[in-house]
Amino acid sequence: MKSENTKRPVVFSQVDVLDLDSGNKETKNLLVQDETLRVTNDQDWPEGSLVYDLKGHLAVPGLLDIHVHLREPGGEESETIATGTAAAARGGFTGVVSMANTDPVIDTPQDVRYVLERAKEAGKARVHPIAAVTMGLKGKQLTEMFDLADAGAVAFSDDGMTIMNAEVMRRALEYSSMLDKVIVTHAEDCHLKGQGVAHEGYMSTKLGLRPIPRAVEEVIVARDIRLVELTGGRVHVAHVSCASTVTMIREAQSRGLRVTGEVTPHHLVFTDQALATYDTNFKMAPPLREEEDRLALIQGLKDGVLQAVATDHAPHAELFKDTEFDAAPNGVVGCETAFAALYTALVEPGLLDLKTLVRRMSLDPAAVLGIDHPGLRDGAKANLTIIDLDGTWDVKAADFVGRSANSPWIGSTLRGLPRFTVEGGDVIFKDGHTSQAVEEALTS
Ligand SMILES: [Zn+2]
Known part of the structure; x- marks a missing residue:
């Protein structure tokens, strides 16, 4: 329509x-x-x-959100492609990049085409689908990346899950680099994270929440940078949450490695102090961390070490989120509030200038994934x-x-x-x- x-x-x-x-x-x-x-x-x-x-x-040029979860197929009680792209349009996004962790997983060319067709029917924000790196997001057998790219996948990711097997990640980087595509890495070591629900620090101790140390993210980012070095591939680190990750990406970029990063509005605005009320709308993966992390993320965005603001829009119907903190699913919605939240929290107080915010929400994320963006130009x-x-x-x-x-x-x-x-x-x-x-x- x-x-x-x-x-x-x-x-x-x-x-x-x-x-x-x-x-x-x-x-x-x-x-x-x-x-x-x-x-x-x-x-x-x-x-x-x-x-x-x-x-x-x-x-401004149309905004592009390179990390959203549209939940369709399989999670329509929380979001559909039609409602998610309407939410994105409301937030000023002309395009979104959808993650593959639906049910079923987007791991075949038919799945990619399904997402594209549904998005076209909806007629709201354009959808650029990401396809899975491994079949069923199981971290074992690689998908047919060439066919998926042919069908319209703009990049590959097992987001929601971490590819824990370094040999699988190595091969994924080798194949994707032949296609000149990016692997978007969800960097959380699942073993080290265990049952953790909150950043490991004063607040997790005070509130009695099972902790997630920064090392959960750091070990995967360090590994993936090393694998980029080995393969010549391209990694984009999803939802960076730690100051130390910004440092690692900065260092990798200075050595000419093709590593990019994104940061969410919630990690740019909130810290684990927000957990004091046990509000499950502050539970996400990776978790909100400390003020020093938040300031480093803002600096990374300013410098361009982090090229993109991406919302990690993760809708969950109220019946899922309305439970105790430990049991609640991870993630928050983000498309509708993203620009305003960052304009209010970063631009107005002078922490980030307006043109940088707009760039990191439009042309720069497009460049990260090789998505064509016409810009705002006559003709x-x-x-x-x-x-x-x-x-x-x-x-x-x-x-x-x-x-x-x-x-x-x-x-x-x-x-x-x-x-x-x-x-x-x-x-x-x-x-x-x-x-x-x-x-x-x-x-x-
Ligand atoms: Zn993720």
């Missing part, structure tokens, strides 16, 4: 276009017609255009997000577009709200409550 605006040209007038190199803003009019974006000073719209007067709103394919930096949101569970509301931002006030999301020329999200927006269909 296409949005209602498909046929008519759409104009966003008087928006501030953010230059991602200089950080400067320039007021322009944007015309979206036949999938193409025009960036102009003209006020001459084609007849019948839908015109939105968006003075003071910010226009390019229309793929953009329009943000109301002054817009505020008192986040409540009932507000979520996605099927689950397991968000650590419930109760927070966020600023910087995506108002329009445009993918492939279609308006895939439009905030109905934009007070500044004046919608007028010009009559001929």
Whole structure:
């Protein structure tokens, strides 16, 4: 299904276009017609255009989230491809990269095609599927990576599980490098982690929660960097949580190794201090760590050691999360709040500049996985997000577009709200409550 605006040209007038190199803003009019974006000073719209007067709103390249769990097939009580991509569009994302740990696992070309078809039917954020590295995520037998790539897999990952066998990981890196694809590594040593549920430190001791030391992440990242060195492959470290991991990736990059990393909004904003209330919306894998880790993650994002913000959007229906901390599943939803959460927590206080945040949520993650991003350019394919930096949101569970509301931002006030999301020329999200927006269909 296409949005209602498909046929008519759409104009966003008087928006501030953010230059991602200089950080400067320039007021322009944007015309979206036949999938193409025009960036102009003209006020001459084609007849019948839908015109939105968006003075003071910010226009940026469409955001891309390279780590989401859409739960379909098999987990439709928590999310579907349709609801997950609608949630993403609401968060300003024109595209998402979906993980393979569904039921069944995305480990055959038919599975990849299924995800692509369902996403196309939904007509919201575009989905770039990741396929499994090993059959059934069992960590033993490699998938048919060449066929999976042919079917449309953009990368490979057993995310949710760690590939514990280094020999399997070695071969995965060898095959994927022939395809020039990335292996996204979920870096948690499952034996060392055991039954751990919280970062090992003062808080886990105080609260009586089974601990997860930083070494759980460090040993896998160290191993994978060594295997990149051995194979010439490419590893992308998912959801980096430790200061020490940032240091390892930085060092690997300085030696020219093809290692990249991403960080989630929740690891950039919260620490294990948030566990004091045993709220299961702060339980995730890897766990929230300490302030020194959080500051190192922000620095890594600033420096570009971590190229991407990725949400690890992990919907869980209330019936699963509404239980004691030990028993609750890991993960939180993230797409709908990501930009606003980071604008509020990092950009407004001056910890990160706006252009860097936008870069790490759009062009840079696209480059990590080799996904084509047209950018926000005159004559390019229309793929953009329009943000109301002054817009505020008192986040409540009932507000979520996605099927689950397991968000650590419930109760927070966020600023910087995506108002329009445009993918492939279609308006895939439009905030109905934009007070500044004046919608007028010009009559001929
Ligand atoms: Zn993961």
